[in-house]
Amino acid sequence: MRRREFVGLTGSALFSAVLAQPEPAQSTRLDIERIAAVLVDYTAPADNVTNLDALADAVAAAKSNYQACHYGRVTANLPALLRKLRAACTALDGDDRLRAQALTAEAYHVTASILLKQEDKGLAWLAADRSVQAAHLSQSPLMIGSSSRIITHALMDGGHHRAATDAARGAAERMDADLTSPSADDLSIYGSLLLRGAVAAASAGNRHNTTELLDEAAEAGTRLGHDANHMWTAFGPNNVLCHRVNIALRFGDAGTAIDYARRIELDQLPINERKATVLLDTSRAFLMCSQHDKALHILRAAGELAPEEVAGRPAALRLVRDILATAPISVRREAREYAATLGVSA
DSSP states (O other): OOOHHHHHHHOHHHHHTTSOOOOOOOOOOOOHHHHHHHTTTOOOEEEEEOOOEEEEEEEHHHHHHTTTTHHHHHHHHHHHHHHHHHHHHHHHOHHHHHHHHHHHHHHHHHHHHHHHHTTTHHHHHHHHHHHHHHHHHOOOHHHHHHHHHHHHHHHHTTTOHHHHHHHHHHHHHHHHHHHHSHHHHHHHHHHHHHHHHHHHHHHHTTTHHHHHHHHHHHHHHHOSSOOOOOOGHHHHHHHHHHHHHHHHHTOOHHHHHHHHHOOOGOOOOOOOOHHHHHHHHHHHHHHHHTOHHHHHHHHHHHHHHHHHHHHOOHHHHHHHHHHHOOOOOOHHHHHHHHHTTTTTTO
C-alpha cells in the first residue's frame, strides 16, 4: 500500500490507527448450517447444570469477538452457546431466569448480526425476532432497547425501510420518556437506536426524517461526551460521523461522505468492526468519484485491520469486484493482485 497517499486522504489520526499491527487472517468459511440447525431445533433442551456466570462470560466473548471481526470464531461457538442458554431459560426461575433471558437476547443479537453480514435474510430475521422476544422476557428496558436495534436492522435489510424507521424511532421515544438522569448505557442505546433509524430513513429516501434522527443522535453523543462501547454499542461522536458517511452514500453524495470521513478520529472508535465498516464506506465513496487508487488503498487498509470483514463478506467482495472491473490501467495491476489474494477474479 502506498501509505503516504493514504495519509493525505484521511488525516494523520486515522492513518496512525490503521497502521496498527494487522491481526493474522482467520478462516472466512463460516458454518452457517450449524446455526440454522440450532435456530430450528424445537426439541426439549437437555437438563444440564446451569452456570450463569460461565454463560455470561461466553456471551461477552461472542460479542467481543464479533466486534473484533473474528467471525469464524464467533460462528464456531454460537450453536453450543445458544443450546446452553435455551436450557438455562427452561431450567431456571426468578431472577436467574430473567438474567438468562437477557443473556439469550444478547446471544441472538450477535447471531442475527453475523447472519446479516452473510446476507442470510431469513435466518437473520428469525434470530433477530428471538432476540427481541428474549429481551422482553428479561423485563430489562435496556435489553429491550438494545434488541430493538437488531430487529430494525433486519427490517431494513429486508427492504422494509419505513417500518424500520418507525420501529427505531418508537423504541427511542420509549427510552427518552425515562431518560431524566440517563446513564452512559441509556444514552448509548438511545443514540444507537436513533442512528439505526436514520439509516433506515435514508434508505427510504426521507431526508427530513434522516436529518432529524441524525441530529438527535449527535446530541446524545455530545451528552455522552466520548466514544465508548457501553452495552456493546460503540456509540459516541465519532460513531455518529461514521453513520453520516454511510448515509451520505445512500443519498449518492460521495463528496460529502468523504468530507465526513476525513473528520473521523478512527483511533477513538472502540471496535474494529466499526473502523473497518467506515473504511469500506469511504472506499465506496472514492470509487463513486472514480478515484480508484484511493478506493483500493482504503479497501486494503480495511483488510489489514479486519481481514474477515473484507474476505468473508459478500458486500465487501462486491466492492473488490467493482474496483477491479472499472480500474484504469494505472491501478488495474495492483487491483488484480489484491483481488487474487481474496480469491476474486474479474
